[in-house]
Each structure stands twice: as C-alpha cells, then as structure tokens.
Amino acid sequence: GAGVSQSPSNKVTEKGKDVELRCDPISGHTALYWYRQSLGQGLEFLIYFQGNSAPDKSGLPSDRFSAERTGGSVSTLTIQRTQQEDSAVYLCASRPNRGGAGNTIYFGEGSWLTVV
C-alpha cells in the first residue's frame, strides 16, 4: 500500500472488554512500531518488531497488552480487559530496513480507542 494502514480508525469499547488493533505496514518495511498517544500528550513507545528478531516489548504498560506480527508484515495489538486509562490514540509506524545511520519511520493515522 501507499502508507501505513491502521484499523479500526475509531473504536469505542466497554470497560473490561478486549480489543484488537491492526496495522498494515508499508510493503517491504522490516521494522514496525507501536506507540500510544494520550490526549494532548507525547508519543509513548510500546513495542518494536525488527525482522525475525525477538520484539522489544519494554514499553508495554502491563500484561494486559500484547502484540504480534505475523509473517513479518501485519501486526495486531491486543488489549485485554480494557480500562478507562487505556483510552488513547494507538499509532503504528514502519521503517524500511536496518542499515545506515538512521531511517525515517512512517506513521499511520492511528486507532482512536475510547473505553467507556
């Protein structure tokens, strides 16, 4: 695709329910990131996938959060037993390759999650 695609764009869920957020990275990008942005706040790192390496999960806020990346492409972020403080925009980003001193990461439009 032309860019990073995320779905759903908006999700309202009841407290205690599980939610899944999906990310389709740019074709050929080997790295994929999830960030969380609460209203008016910064970009909080959640998890980072690079190729077939073990993901860096150091930013996941609790064991209710998990993420998978199947076949090195699509990723799903799962939040179990959602709480109101989980309400935020969940941004996915992808990056072309590992080489070089740095590569641009490209963000999706985000999934707006509201827990009521």
Added chain:
Amino acid sequence: GENVEQHPSTLSVQEGDSAVIKCTYSDSASNYFPWYKQELGKRPQLIIDIRSNVGEKKDQRIAVTLNKTAKHFSLHITETQPEDSAVYFCAAPRGSGTYKYIFGTGTRLKVLA
C-alpha cells in the same frame, strides 16, 4: 537511561519571528535525530533529520543543529507562518545500531497572525 527531554512544552510566536525548540538525550551512542510535526488530528510526519556526523542541516525555513558533546539538538524555524502551528516532536534512538526511537514530550507551537 532512555529519556529524551524537550523544551518548551508550549511556544507562541508572532508571525515572521523565529522559533527554537530544544531536546536533550541521554544515550551517547545515539546517532540519528529526527523531528516530526503533528497537525491537529493527523499523523506525525518527518520534517527534518540529522545524523551524528554533521552539526547542522537546513531545509528552507527549518534547520536542525546537533551538539554531540552536550547531547542536545535543536529545531529552528525562521520566518514562521500560521501553517507552522502544530505539535513538534524530537526523537532519538536508544543507541547506535538500534532503532527503538524514543520521542520527546512535544512542543505545541502557535504562530500568531
């Protein structure tokens, strides 16, 4: 540590004036420093970046400077325009050879017409 500190959190300037946003990082192995602009309700987008082997980079009205000794880098916007109003984020990788980008807390820039 992995912190990237960003200042100020908000900045208001008159149209035509300059704006400067500063970031400091803690990991001396970091070697790539991008700046992102996020307009209201939209995704963050890269506006300029700098690598550790240069001290300054310019692109029209925007420039970034890097001081590796002091571990800080700055975004400079000259001749500001209303469309520059947005939230700006700096970022740094956790270290050389890794691409775990940690973002600053953001600066909300308002350009007053």
